[in-house]
Amino acid sequence: MKTSCGRVIKAVASKFWVDTEDGVKVCFARKKLKADGAIRVGDRAEISREGKDFVIERILPRTNALVRPYIANIDICLILLAPEPAPDFLLADKVIVNCLAEGITPVLVWNKSDLETGDLSEYNDVCRHLAVSAATGEGVAAVAELVKGKTTCFAGQSAVGKSSLINALSESPVLEVGELAKKIKRGRHTTRRTEMITLGENTYLADTCGFSMLDAVDLPPEELRLYFDDMERFRKECRFNTCLHLDEPDCAVKAHIGCGVGAGRYERYKLIYEELCDRRKNKYD
Numbered sequence: 001m002k003t004s005c006g007r008v009i010k011a012v013a014s015k016f017w018v019d020t021e022d023g024v025k026v027c028f029a030r031k032k033l034k035a036d037g038a039i040r041v042g043d044r045a046e047i048s049r050e051g052k053d054f055v056i057e058r059i060l061p062r063t064n065a066l067v068r069p070y071i072a073n074i075d076i077c078l079i080l081l082a083p084e085p086a087p088d089f090l091l092a093d094k095v096i097v098n099c100l101a102e103g104i105t106p107v108l109v110w111n112k113s114d115l116e117t118g119d120l121s122e123y124n125d126v127c128r129h130l131a132v133s134a135a136t137g138e139g140v141a142a143v144a145e146l147v148k149g150k151t152t153c154f155a156g157q158s159a160v161g162k163s164s165l166i167n168a169l170s171e172s173p174v175l176e177v178g179e180l181a182k183k184i185k186r187g188r189h190t191t192r193r194t195e196m197i198t199l200g201e202n203t204y205l206a207d208t209c210g211f212s213m214l215d216a217v218d219l220p221p222e223e224l225r226l227y228f229d230d231m232e233r234f235r236k237e238c239r240f241n242t243c244l245h246l247d248e249p250d251c252a253v254k255a256h257i258g259c260g261v262g263a264g265r266y267e268r269y270k271l272i273y274e275e276l277c278d279r280r281k282n283k284y285d
């Protein structure tokens with residue numbers, strides 16, 4: 001049987017759009033792949049032809065996967081923030097933890113900088129960050145450079161401008177853009193499913209649904225610190241090698257709050273830590 005390989009770029013009901021060397025093929029899936037989550041956008045698939053239909057025979061092992069956004073095999077996750085809707089840094093920090101746990105490079109993107117500039121200096125020692133405006137095109141060239149030849153997903157709250165930024169990167173706008181609800185300044189969830197567009201030369205951009213709730217990856221709470229590198233670099237100066245930087249005496253991380261460790265980052269570390277503790281408690285109760 002002749003098979004070829006491709007990338008799943010869109011899934012609707014029981015149909016999958018697979019980008020192959022011969023163009024995009026709309027495929028069905030073998031029965032064994034019909035379980036929920038067996039195939040997701042980003043997957044590398046082996047397909048074959050059956051009469052006039054194309055069928056997904058097999059999904060190649062994933063290099064990584066995220067639940068939110070729901071996607072597989074990505075190199076970079078751009079986490080968008082904007083002046084409106086009000087930026088949710090706790091959400092951004094959880095996405096960063098999830099990315100680092102999966103070996104994905106997180107990058108923070110402050111969009112709508114034509115409206116208001118953002119201060120992301122707390123992230124200087126966490127990940128790369130940049131300011132853009134999908135509306136004016138400011139900073140878009142730097143994003144284009146970053147995503148070239150890579151698979152990148154665009155994540156964040158509804159209406160931060162994920163679809164707008166992808167449109168700004170493409171030659172012609174391909175994605176639907178929504179408006180902010182005027183009174184409550186919240187998004188309307190315009191994008192309803194993960195979908196990848198290709199920009200040539202192995203460049204895949206994944207538009208995803210906005211979200212405002214997220215569980216951090218299921219980690220033992222004691223391991224969370226390993227994903228807060230901006231704090232962990234001071235651990236060798238803590239009194240205890242096992243310091244979690246919470247209530248321990250002589251904690252160097254706490255001593256560095258405001259000078260090396262962002263106060264907001266530290267507070268959010270504690271919040272995520274507590275959330276992971278609650279989750280573990282509920283699991284075993």
Ligand SMILES: Nc1nc2c(ncn2[C@@H]2O[C@H](COP(=O)(O)OP(=O)(O)OP(=O)(O)O)[C@@H](O)[C@H]2O)c(=O)[nH]1
Nearest residue numbers: 134135158159160161162163164178189190191210
């Ligand atoms: N002023 C300004 N408005 C922007 C910019 N980028 C996007 N917008 C506006 O923000 C609103 C939401 O944009 P979308 O691209 O639909 O946002 P999204 O993140 O894809 O939202 P969901 O699909 O709902 O998750 C639209 O009204 C856009 O015109 C920008 O750089 N500046």
Ligand SMILES: [Mg+2]
Nearest residue numbers: 162163190191
């Ligand atoms: Mg969208």
Ligand SMILES: [Zn+2]
Nearest residue numbers: 238243245251
């Ligand atoms: Zn400490």
